[in-house]
Amino acid sequence: METAKKRILTGNKAMAEAIALEMERDPSVFVLGEDIGNYGGIFGSTQGLIEKFGAQRVLDTPISETAFIGAAIGAAAEGMRPVAELMFVDFFGVCMDQIYNHMAKIPYMSGGNVQLPMVLMTAVGGGYNDAAQHSQTLYATFGHMPGMKVVAPSTPYDLKGMMISAIRDDNPVLFMFHKSLQGLGWMEQLDVSAAHVPEEAYTVPLDKAKVVREGKDVTIVGVQMMTHYAVEAAERLAKEGIDAEVIDLRSIAPIDKDTILQSVKKTHRLFVVDEDYKSYGMTAEITAIVTEEVFYDLEAPPRRLANPDVPIPYSRPLEDFVIPNVERIYEQVKALMDEE
Amino acid sequence: MYEQMVKSRYYEDQMVEVYTEGKAPVFNIGAGPVPGEMHLSTGQEPAAVGICVHLTKDDTVTAPHRPHHHAIAKGVDLKKMTAEIFGKETGLGKGKGGHMHLFDPDVKFSCGGIVAAGIPHAAGAALASKMQGRDWVAVAFIGEGAANAGAFHESLNLAALWNLPLIVVVEDNSYGISVPKASSTAVASNDLRAAAYGISGAYVKGNDPIAMYKASEEAVARARAGQGPTIIEIETHRYLGHFQGDPELYRDKAEVPGLRQLDPILKLRNMLLEAEQVSEKEIEKIEKQAKKIVDEAYQFARDSKYPEPESALKDVFTS
Ligand SMILES: Cc1ncc(C[n+]2csc(CCOP(=O)(O)OP(=O)(O)O)c2C)c(N)n1
Numbered sequence: 001m002e003t004a005k006k007r008i009l010t011g012n013k014a015m016a017e018a019i020a021l022e023m024e025r026d027p028s029v030f031v032l033g034e035d036i037g038n039y040g041g042i043f044g045s046t047q048g049l050i051e052k053f054g055a056q057r058v059l060d061t062p063i064s065e066t067a068f069i070g071a072a073i074g075a076a077a078e079g080m081r082p083v084a085e086l087m088f089v090d091f092f093g094v095c096m097d098q099i100y101n102h103m104a105k106i107p108y109m110s111g112g113n114v115q116l117p118m119v120l121m122t123a124v125g126g127g128y129n130d131a132a133q134h135s136q137t138l139y140a141t142f143g144h145m146p147g148m149k150v151v152a153p154s155t156p157y158d159l160k161g162m163m164i165s166a167i168r169d170d171n172p173v174l175f176m177f178h179k180s181l182q183g184l185g186w187m188e189q190l191d192v193s194a195a196h197v198p199e200e201a202y203t204v205p206l207d208k209a210k211v212v213r214e215g216k217d218v219t220i221v222g223v224q225m226m227t228h229y230a231v232e233a234a235e236r237l238a239k240e241g242i243d244a245e246v247i248d249l250r251s252i253a254p255i256d257k258d259t260i261l262q263s264v265k266k267t268h269r270l271f272v273v274d275e276d277y278k279s280y281g282m283t284a285e286i287t288a289i290v291t292e293e294v295f296y297d298l299e300a301p302p303r304r305l306a307n308p309d310v311p312i313p314y315s316r317p318l319e320d321f322v323i324p325n326v327e328r329i330y331e332q333v334k335a336l337m338d339e340e
Numbered sequence: 341m342y343e344q345m346v347k348s349r350y351y352e353d354q355m356v357e358v359y360t361e362g363k364a365p366v367f368n369i370g371a372g373p374v375p376g377e378m379h380l381s382t383g384q385e386p387a388a389v390g391i392c393v394h395l396t397k398d399d400t401v402t403a404p405h406r407p408h409h410h411a412i413a414k415g416v417d418l419k420k421m422t423a424e425i426f427g428k429e430t431g432l433g434k435g436k437g438g439h440m441h442l443f444d445p446d447v448k449f450s451c452g453g454i455v456a457a458g459i460p461h462a463a464g465a466a467l468a469s470k471m472q473g474r475d476w477v478a479v480a481f482i483g484e485g486a487a488n489a490g491a492f493h494e495s496l497n498l499a500a501l502w503n504l505p506l507i508v509v510v511e512d513n514s515y516g517i518s519v520p521k522a523s524s525t526a527v528a529s530n531d532l533r534a535a536a537y538g539i540s541g542a543y544v545k546g547n548d549p550i551a552m553y554k555a556s557e558e559a560v561a562r563a564r565a566g567q568g569p570t571i572i573e574i575e576t577h578r579y580l581g582h583f584q585g586d587p588e589l590y591r592d593k594a595e596v597p598g599l600r601q602l603d604p605i606l607k608l609r610n611m612l613l614e615a616e617q618v619s620e621k622e623i624e625k626i627e628k629q630a631k632k633i634v635d636e637a638y639q640f641a642r643d644s645k646y647p648e649p650e651s652a653l654k655d656v657f658t659s
Contacts, residue, residue, distance in 0.1 A: 038590045039518035062488035062524040063455050063516055091454060094489065128370030129427070130377055131438040133453035186585045188368045313652045314438030315427030316375060321649035 009197040010183025012044030014156035015121075018163035019046065019083055021201040023053055026081060029167055032059040032068055033085030042087055043123045043182045065095035069120065073103050076118040081167060086122040089176065090136050103172045104147030119166045121175040124152070125225060125275060128180075128187060129319055132311035139223065139274070140281040142174050143252040149206050150252040152176040154224045156183075156195045158250060161204030169206060176252075178224040192228045209256040211263065215245035218269040218333060221260060221286055223249040226273045226324060233329040242337055244271075252282065257289055264290050270302040271333050273324050278306035300339035305332055341393055341549055342612060342623070345385040345605050347630035348409040351418075352382045352580075354638055355408070355425075359584050367585055373426055373642070376438055379406040383547070383579040386604045387511045388413040390544075390552025391479060391572070394560040400448040400465035400478040402458030405440045407451035410481050416444040418637040428644035435647045436655065456482060456489035459508060463495045466504035466563075477505040477563040484573070485516020487530045496569065500537035505563035507556075508571050513578040518590035530573045537569075544574040547604045550611075577602070 009017065023029045031046055037060040040047035050058040061068040065086060072082035086092060092099060099120065106114050126135030142150045149171055153159045159177060166173035183193035212227060213234050222230040227248040234244035245263050249255070264270050270290050272283040283304035290302060305324045313319055355378065362372025369375065381388075384406070392413035395401070403410040411421055417432070424431025425439045432442055440453040448465070452458055462480035469476040486492060487510050499506040510530045514521050527533060534541030540562065542555040552574055559570035577599040581588045612618050618626075 035517045035519060037518075042517070060519050060523055062519070063485045064488045064490070066490050094454065094457075094491070128368075129375035129438065131441055131453070132436075133440070134377065186367050186369050188370055189366055308653060310652055310656050311436075313436045314376060314424075314433075314441070315431075315435030315647055317646045317649045318427075318435055318652040321652045 006196040007199065008194050009156050010194045011156045011159050011177065012041070012047060012182040012184060014160040014197045015045040015163050015177065016040070016047045016049060017197070018160040018201075019167070020049060020052055022164060022167040023049070023057065025201070028079060029081045029083065030057040030059065031083045031085070032061055032072060034061055034063060034087050036060060036085050041085060043177065043179055044184055045085065045121060045177060045182070065091060066098055069095045070098040070102065072118050072120070073098060073106070073116060076116040077106070077114055081117050083119045083121065083167060086120060088134050089122040089124045089138050090133050092122070092138070092141075100145045100147075104145055107171065108147055115170050116172045117170045119163070119173050119175050121177060123179050124176045125178040125180055126312045126319060126323055127225065129314055129316055131314035135312040135319075137276040139176065139252045139276045140285070142176075143255070143282065143285070144280075147172070149173045149254070150176065151206050151250060152178070152223050152252055153204075153250055154178070154181060154227050154248050155192065156197045158204050160197050161202050162206060162250070164201055165203040165206050168203070173206065180225055190228075207251050207254050207256055209250055209259040210248045211245060211259065212248045213244065213246040215243040215267065217243045217267055218271055218337060219245050219247060219260070219263040219267045220271045220273065220329070220333065221247045221249055222273045223252070223282070224275070226275055229324065229326045229329055230273055232326045233333060236326075236330050237333060242333070244333060249282070255285065255289070257293070260286060260290065261294050264294050265297050268297055268299040269336055270298065271336055272302065272304040273329055274304070274306040275323055276306060277309050278304070279309050281306055300336060303332055303336045305329060341389045341553065342608055343626045343630050344389040344392070344413050345549065345608065346627050347634060348385045348388070348412045349382060349605055350631050351408060351412060351634045352380045354634060355380060356580070356584065358638070369585060374439070375427070378439060378584040379582065380580050380584065381406050381409040381578075383577040383599065383604075384511055384513060385409050386547050386549035386552050387481065387509060387574045387576050390549050390574070391507070391509060391556035391560070393553065394556050395477070395479065397447050398474070398476045400462060400476070401481070402462045402478070403449070403451035403481045404455065404458060404483060404486060405451070405453050406483070407440065407442055411442055411444070411449055411451070414449045415447045416442065416449050417446070418633060419640040420444070422637040422641040423644045426641040426644070427646065428641060429647035429651070430640070430644040434651065434655070456486040456491035458482065459491050459495040463499045463504055463506050466499065466506040467502065469505055470502070475505075475564040477507060477560055479507045479509060481509045481511065483516060484510055484512040484514075484521050484530060485519065485524055487533070488524055496537045496539070496571070499569040500539045503566065503568045505566070506569040507559045507563055508569070510571065510573040511576050512573055513576050515578065515582070515590070517582045531571050534571045539568055540570040542570065542572045544572065547574070547576045547602065549604055549608050
């Protein structure tokens, strides 16, 4: 049987494999960051690379984010293809100048004459009580600023394919992976964090959302954990005769309007769910796009669910209260369906 | 000093147990009474107690992500601190902060999860002290890994420029997570970097609480007298992983048992007995008392209630 041969990989291994394949193919690809060598990355995204490629191309750095992310920019301008890791996205504060004033602006300010073919990968997400400085998602923060592609894959297949696309892309790509979807031994073991991943190199586009569940009654747009929760909620809704279409956004910037608009034109209802802060966020952006472009297709006002604009609290009942979950998606979509 | 060290060690030993509760069969960081990351300081006690004995309630301490020994040495309310780590409403931050984010304004203690971020805060406290005409000092504890962050260099330059009563204590436990000091730091020890700012530096060898006490005494006196900042680096040891659950593939399995032979608490105990400063009986009394205080703190944390979920929405702004 064919399925017997299918190889299952966790999210982190899929990422590490993508980087390894590109390093084999292209000698200008190298990796740098904190604990990405012998440790293999705190979230396992560089596992096994140092054994394969040695410390010349897999560089452990000091805790000097401004310096090593800035160095990645400098090296990229010279034609190298660095893959840098900022361990937790929350740490962007210490090195944001390099990211948004330089990585994201030099290509433009140079009139397109300077290319920065680099990837900056970083872990996002909460749900394990790591509190306000280690649990943010911040999709919108980066999506807001022009000049970098921002992606957030949700499956091992996409983690591999989008990482390969990101490394081959001539533009800076911010690659956000979700801690819970890496399939690590010290996180809650989720079924969705391991799946079949082909052995060969393949690409997945950096600017396309994906319909992960087809439906006709309501469109639910999510990203990473929220997509997986939305699918679960959709299965429950299906039992009550509500047929939800679920879209995995995958790309924060550029955002794939077409897939979303097509879906809303079919279902006539929109629900957006995000693990990031609500105000000025991804849910607002998608809701605005839909109301601007297909307002008359809507049968009810769009609804959105996101972190209620508070830092992520530590204590379990508090964190459970602020991060959206399956139950709340289910309830709110039901409420949306009741609206005329 | 001995009492504080015993208290700190016993506190961390208990935490190892409590943190493991509920996390099996598959280790799940988010499960059990104490979820999230847990960075323990077992072995690093001398760095904290050696300087904190010279401090009063009015002196400021900022600590990093590995804060328990500093908090205990500075006299943070142990019950409220433990309740915070358990995520209870009686905690220092009503369950909002957690183990890396402990704030006790009563004894001017704070810590945080962003490497090196506490150094400028301590410089700011030192600036306030100077502006208010006080002789209060500020101490920033950091790891040797953090000494490579921009905040370290910027803050020390500022403190030197403004002649602030700031002391930066660098705990050299040889690793920044998995990265050994030799691969992260271009100089052998961070006290050498003091020369770059024209300030004083001291290096304390052998995880020695007495030597730490002496170096700190000088630095604190200098700061109080308005004679400017100091960097003290202390050689110390982390017996446990970077965080609980760390597979520690980056160090030899034999390293820790070897380090444990050099235990600073045992060393101090023997020293006190040899010098006949205290009797075995008195030492045991001290140990018993310290353990009792810790046990009470854990009991308080367990008995306390979780906060109401809706309270997550409060305190974004104060008043
Ligand atoms: C700005 C920033 N970068 C990276 C991290 C991740 N991180 C947390 S602790 C740590 C290592 C710190 O090493 P060191 O300063 O030597 O302290 P130790 O853990 O050894 O006590 C790192 C890299 C962080 N919390 N903040």
